[in-house]
Amino acid sequence: MRDQKGQGPFFLFAMVLFLMGAESLDAWACRLLESPADRSDTLWIHLEGLCLSKDQRTWAVKGTDVLEALKDGKHLDFQGVLVVGDVMLDQLPLQHVAEIPNIPATILARLQQRDLDSVRVISGAVTIRDSQFEKVLATNLSQGALVMLGEVDVSGTTFLQSVDFSKTIFANPLVFTNVHVDYEGFFIGAHFEEAVDFSHTTFGTHVRFHKAIFRGPVMFDEVRFKGVAEFLEVEFQQSANFSQAHFLSGTGFSGSVFHGPVDFSEVVTNRELYFRFSEFKQRASFRHAQFQNVVDFSNSRFEGTHDLAEAEFAIQPDFTGSNITVDVVVSRRWFDQQSQWLVFGGLVILVCLYLWISRRGISGHAA
Numbered sequence: 001m002r003d004q005k006g007q008g009p010f011f012l013f014a015m016v017l018f019l020m021g022a023e024s025l026d027a028w029a030c031r032l033l034e035s036p037a038d039r040s041d042t043l044w045i046h047l048e049g050l051c052l053s054k055d056q057r058t059w060a061v062k063g064t065d066v067l068e069a070l071k072d073g074k075h076l077d078f079q080g081v082l083v084v085g086d087v088m089l090d091q092l093p094l095q096h097v098a099e100i101p102n103i104p105a106t107i108l109a110r111l112q113q114r115d116l117d118s119v120r121v122i123s124g125a126v127t128i129r130d131s132q133f134e135k136v137l138a139t140n141l142s143q144g145a146l147v148m149l150g151e152v153d154v155s156g157t158t159f160l161q162s163v164d165f166s167k168t169i170f171a172n173p174l175v176f177t178n179v180h181v182d183y184e185g186f187f188i189g190a191h192f193e194e195a196v197d198f199s200h201t202t203f204g205t206h207v208r209f210h211k212a213i214f215r216g217p218v219m220f221d222e223v224r225f226k227g228v229a230e231f232l233e234v235e236f237q238q239s240a241n242f243s244q245a246h247f248l249s250g251t252g253f254s255g256s257v258f259h260g261p262v263d264f265s266e267v268v269t270n271r272e273l274y275f276r277f278s279e280f281k282q283r284a285s286f287r288h289a290q291f292q293n294v295v296d297f298s299n300s301r302f303e304g305t306h307d308l309a310e311a312e313f314a315i316q317p318d319f320t321g322s323n324i325t326v327d328v329v330v331s332r333r334w335f336d337q338q339s340q341w342l343v344f345g346g347l348v349i350l351v352c353l354y355l356w357i358s359r360r361g362i363s364g365h366a367a
Helices: 002-028 053-058 063-071 105-113 333-366
Strands: 042-048 075-079 082-084 094-096 118-122 126-129 146-148 168-170 184-186 206-208 228-230
Touching (some): 053 082, 063 075
Parallel strands (some): 075 126, 118 146, 146 168, 184 206, 206 228
Antiparallel strands (some): 094 118
């Protein structure tokens, strides 16, 4: 009897914990929030709670619905949303440049200088945070332009295929932080009128900014470039921050112009890095950078100060035809590490070969 009486408080305590746990699980459950009444001009979809992939798919947004909202001039405001189907922005209608409302005079003048009398336009703000694009998001433009008049924020979003903003003019700031692009990320010929933040983003097989123009400050700090990274003939009109970026494949900045200060401090390069015919108008910092392969500054121009203090080079950098000469000490650290791995690999192969021969010998005796 005493044991049964003693178990009463225990069961009561356990029941309280169970009910609290149930309420806690219910609070964390995935749910679709109700759209605010004052956001009729916005395609507003927010998921809240612990949303699994099946939950996201239940409330997934079709790429065609995204396009229809943009055609209607609506803003986009997504949080935790899965977008299924391609979003091809070349399906947006052309608009006459002179008839676009609220277009900045500077952008209007540039379009007229390029003899573009009609362009595609996204007039509203685009906010797509912590979401996923299952298929391709692309401008599909080799000529002409897409003008994005509102602010763009895709922070925390994953592009499971490719994303292509080539020939896009971003009239307002672009926030592209903590983004994952699994395949190509193309910004060929893109114009960025205001500040741009790509920090902490991971680019996949290939990223291209060929002939892009950054008119405001740009941040690429702690970006991971897994594939080829092309910044050929890019114009950076203000500061550019690439500090602690990791370039895992071949990278080219050849022909680019840095009008403002540029920071490549603590970058790590696994493959070739090219700055041929590049121009550095102000301070260029490469402090504590780790160059594990070829670094080519041939025919580059440094008009401001340059700082390569405590940078490590696996191969003597090439300054042929440049206006500076830099004496650096070539580090054997990566060569020694590679040698150690080669020795280790060789030992593993020998051990496997020995075990294989031993087993063959035992099998032969048994026969």
